[in-house]
Amino acid sequence: MSVDNSPSPPGDAGDSVSTLDDQGKTAITGDAVDALAARFEDERPAEELTGWPRIAVSTVAGIVSVFVLAQVFLPVPQGNQYFLMLFLAGVLPLVFVCYRGFGPRSLDGVLAAAAFVVCLYPVATGFDAFLDRQGSLSTLDTVMGGLLLVLILEGCRRTTGWVLPVVCLAFLGYAYYGGYLPQSWAIAHAGMDFDQIVDALYNTSSGFYGTPLDVCASYIVLFTLYGAVLNSSGAGRFFVDLSVAAFRRSRTAPGRTAVASGFLLGTVSGSGAATAVSVGAVTWPILRRAGYPAENAGGMLAAAGVGAILSPPTLGAAAFIIAEYLRVSYLQVLLWATIPTLLYYLGILLAVEIDARKFGVRPVAFDGQSAGRLLARFGYHFASLFAIVGFLAMDLSAPRAVVYATLLAFALSFLDPTRRIGHRRLAETLATGTRGVLPVAAVCAAAGVITAMTTKTGLGPQLAELLVKGAAAVTDDPTGVLALTAVFSAVALMMLGLAVPVTASFIIGWVIIGPALLALHVSPPEAAMFVFYYSVLSEVTPPTALAAVAASAITGGRVIPTMWQAGKYALPAFLAPLAFVLTDHGAYLLARGPVLGILWATLVACLAVAALAMATGGWLLGPAHPVERLLAGAAALLLLYLEPASIGAGLACVTAAVLVHVIRRRKAHA
Secondary structure (H helix, E strand, O other): OOOOOOOOOOOOOOOOOOOEOOOOOEOOOHHHHHHHHHHOOOOOOOOOOOHHHHHHHHHHHHHHHHHHHHHHHOOOOOOHHHHHHHHHHHHHHHHHHHOOOOOOHHHHHHHHHHHHHHHHHHHHOOHHHHHHOOOOOOHHHHHHHHHHHHHHHHHHHHHHOOHHHHHHHHHHHHHHHHHHOOOOOOOOOOOOOHHHHHHHHHOOOOHHHOHHHHHHHHHHHHHHHHHHHHHHOOHHHHHHHHHHHHOOOOOOHHHHHHHHHHHHHHHHHOOHHHHHHHHHHHHHHHHHHHOOOHHHHHHHHHHHHHHHHHOOOOOOHHHHHHHHHHOOOHHHHHHHHHHHHHHHHHHHHHHHHHHHHHOOOOOOOOOOOOHHHHHHHHHHHHHHHHHHHHHHHOOOOHHHHHHHHHHHHHHHHHHOOOOOOOHHHHHHHHHHHHHHHHHHHHHHHHHHHHHHHHHHHOHHHHHHHHHHHHHHOOOOOHHHHHHHHHHHHHHHHHHHHHHOOHHHHHHHHHHHHHHHHHHOOOOHHHHHHHHHHHHHHHHHOOOOOHHHHHHHHHHOOOHHHHHHHHHHHHHHHHHHHHHHHHOHHHHHHHOOOOHHHHHHHHHHHHHHHHHHHHHHHOEOOOEOOHHHHHHHHHHHHHHHOOOHHHHHHHHHHHHHHHHHHHHHHHHHHO
16 A cells, blocks of 8 residues: 655645545545535535635635734734724625525625624724713614624524524523513523613623634634645645654554644644544545554544644634633643643553554555655644744743744745745635634624623523532532532533534633632632533534544444544543542642642553553453453542542552453463
8 A cells, every 4th residue: 555645745725635545546535525524514614616706705814814913013003892893894794705694695795795884883983982882872883783793693603503693592582581580590680671782792892802702813813824824835744644654664553643643733724523534534544454443443533633622732712712711821721731632642542552452453564755754854844833832932922923933834835845835825825714714703703692691691600500509419528519510511511512613612611610610619720621621522522523423424434333432532531621620639630730749640640541541442461351441440530530549549440450451361371
């Protein structure tokens, strides 16, 4: 079998990237990969435009990109809310042009024009005068704000489906009708009339122009532009080629290649489903040739793809919101994510080693350049990734750090004559960056409805109190209450993530579940990372598990078994967040605490992940007996509790599992 490691790695979305099947025939092309990935995104795929609409959209999108880049160094003097109004006026009309609705195309144009007008209305009619009318909007203000609300919900429906708009309508209904609820109900409030609702959404620094949209305009769009530049320069294919070349010797090379490719490519993609499809297109023929069953290979690809969202240096969009909500630097959030990332990939790699032995996979011969030659020729693609962390360490703001890294990636593209970003490709890349953020912008604007209504009505603390009371009704032990609240919260977040995108899931989870954890004396960083991880893990949680479904489309495996295999590979990520919040020592796994404490907690957690791999994979030195697997599973849970007594019990369980396994094997070979 041959894998093409060409000296000029393709990177654009339109490039014809292909892999070879066992008979040497083309298995899938780059265009097919893009189309397949779009089917399984949280957001719906955009319309393929041609002619003058394509030119117009590209022009406007490019202008928005330049405007956002300029804002980093030359912010508008009128303030952040003014900037967000201009940003929304640029992106919301594009949503109606790029994403089809129910009516004729001419209606999309009307809605785009209406979105432009209502977004710019406060700016065009006098921004300061508009702000002075806060709390006493004119009739025209209310009409414009109400129209913008409808347009944002429709834009969100077009990009993500019905669920999030319906959730927003439920919060709006609660805000309006909450005054009619019996006062004995915990969630009753005074009620808000329509003018008050529109005022809270349209004429404050919360609502439409709150933290979610601010993060989108100030952080996410810049990282999307960075990813577009990296992709255009050929970095995406280089990362996959390097992973293929790096593990060409051992029988576990195919599995390691898939995992490494997912981690590296995720820095460009930022999407679990898209990464799983892109990596699978190249590595599935290798995995099949090695002897991996389709379902196991699909689970591995899905877990590797989702891991990219959980991993520094880019993480997912929700990570920027964490930094903004907690008023910490993005570098701090990256630091918190470092140890959980190591645990996650340790679990995947151990599962890869176990599966290689269980299925008797075979080494696969690879043609093409060596890893050393690829690094020597294209290793410069790593420079901008390291530069982001370096700039953040130099105390630069995240927006400036990513802009400088983007400029570095742009400059380095000229080292490859076939991938250099000239003026035409630069214009395409700028447009691609903004078009890529349109669904996120719609989600963030809609999420502002939820946060504003939750804040104005006090719903967040009330629901948090109900959650804690529900746990307290089962047990009156404080430790038990915290444990049950954490489990209830994890289930709620995973269920929420099945229906709405990760960003919206985090925002809703933070305003409702965050206060419950904080009320039980969980510190804000642990609570925020807990909500973040369970929001992301919806991509591998049945029954939807978008990343797993996408991977099964590549491998041809059965969907439900692929989902369960993805859950097996990703299991450390499901359990580690519980360790964050259940004990004070959980903070050590976020690199918060003394160095010695961080070290011993990390080592114990690594042992827990190894025990977990033995329990789920059913293998140690050979096939594991059910009793051994049960002991190993118990050991993993006890070790992750990170308290001296439970750690001691966990060590005893894992020791017993190993001893029983060794004795049984010796008897079998006697």
